[in-house]
Amino acid sequence: MSGDFIILNNRNLEFAPGDTILNLAKRVGVEIPTLCHLDGVGGSGNCGVCLVEVEGSDTLLRACQTPAESGMRVRTNTPRVHKARAEAIKKLVASGDHNCFVMNCDPQTWTERQVEIMQKPWHQTICPSFGNCRLQDLVVKYPVSLEGLEFTGSERILDDSHPMIVRDYSRCIGCGRCALACNHVQHNMAIEEPLDWDSESAQGWLPAVDYDKCTHCGECVQVCPVGALFEKKAFEGPLFNQTKKVRTTCPYCGVGCQLWLHVEQGRVVKVTGVEQVQPNRGRLCVKGRFGYDFIHSGERLTSPLIKENGGFREASWDEALDLVAGRFMEIKQKHGPDALAGVSCARSTNEDSYNMQKLFRAVIGTNNIDHCART
Numbered sequence: 001m002s003g004d005f006i007i008l009n010n011r012n013l014e015f016a017p018g019d020t021i022l023n024l025a026k027r028v029g030v031e032i033p034t035l036c037h038l039d040g041v042g043g044s045g046n047c048g049v050c051l052v053e054v055e056g057s058d059t060l061l062r063a064c065q066t067p068a069e070s071g072m073r074v075r076t077n078t079p080r081v082h083k084a085r086a087e088a089i090k091k092l093v094a095s096g097d098h099n100c101f102v103m104n105c106d107p108q109t110w111t112e113r114q115v116e117i118m119q120k121p122w123h124q125t126i127c128p129s130f131g132n133c134r135l136q137d138l139v140v141k142y143p144v145s146l147e148g149l150e151f152t153g154s155e156r157i158l159d160d161s162h163p164m165i166v167r168d169y170s171r172c173i174g175c176g177r178c179a180l181a182c183n184h185v186q187h188n189m190a191i192e193e194p195l196d197w198d199s200e201s202a203q204g205w206l207p208a209v210d211y212d213k214c215t216h217c218g219e220c221v222q223v224c225p226v227g228a229l230f231e232k233k234a235f236e237g238p239l240f241n242q243t244k245k246v247r248t249t250c251p252y253c254g255v256g257c258q259l260w261l262h263v264e265q266g267r268v269v270k271v272t273g274v275e276q277v278q279p280n281r282g283r284l285c286v287k288g289r290f291g292y293d294f295i296h297s298g299e300r301l302t303s304p305l306i307k308e309n310g311g312f313r314e315a316s317w318d319e320a321l322d323l324v325a326g327r328f329m330e331i332k333q334k335h336g337p338d339a340l341a342g343v344s345c346a347r348s349t350n351e352d353s354y355n356m357q358k359l360f361r362a363v364i365g366t367n368n369i370d371h372c373a374r375t
Helices: 021-027 079-094 112-118 134-141 177-185 219-223 286-290 317-335 350-364
Strands: 005-008 011-014 051-054 073-075 165-168 229-231 244-249 258-264 267-273 305-308 311-314 342-344 369-371
Touching: 005 021, 051 079, 079 134, 177 219, 219 229, 267 286, 305 317, 342 350, 350 369
Parallel strands: 005 073, 342 369
Antiparallel strands: 005 011, 051 073, 165 229, 244 258, 258 267, 305 311
């Protein structure tokens, strides 16, 4: 083996300048849990869950922020590591209004604090991230005993002024993923983040939003690992693991962003971006993420309409297409192909626009074809 290497769980791994322990572990499929790391960006280090043992260090180190050094010996699954991670996870649960762990218990056994939580706005039912919560997953995996857990945080504000997004800071764990996504993925700079996540000024940080800069894309909602950010329309709907996911292409423009439609009983109840695939890699605009109500609108046309006697009547696709093709042929025979023109829509895919110009140039025989995005 050439170059610099570290020893991760007795395995030699080459690394490049800038690689962290977490990067290398991900590369070879070694799982190190984290709640604050965002792929392609980094992490704030605030969650304290990605702790590992490094030979020669008296303290456990954060894998997301510890650069690899030649000869470094790292262990990720020791009893000491597991105990420290469990303590970090327990601390995060105690810092906020995370009530999902008692929802299946008899309310008579709830603490006074847990009863108070359920009386807050947007808490009257189970957390909308139940079944898709990274913190919840880690509590179960390690496992973390929550018996006798006492709330250690402070009362936090609720921002539900946005028409589509609820920002429930009482469930926020201060991981910073929403700020990293807003500022370094979408580049909207709408969520202010500390200059130094390790500084004293970063303590108690919450992701307040400047709506003058916000584009309402919802990327912050998608990356939130808990239930602090959620979509209003999906509240009290089916839980994440109760819906069927159907992959499709966003219809709003020609970029071709990949979507997951979350479907329950034949209805789309939520939309999320498909991670790690081109062209959007999980990113969506406000229309792609939140503009799905039209799917089930009662005003949608469900069949072609043909105008007759001053009104419209329903027709089959074959009848409608035959009528259009026949009229095109009549115009071409009477006035020539240049009497016809076509305009392709910018919301169409590139493939659709290609077929449109092919129809007019090769079939009809005219170059009168334009695209509304040209101007």
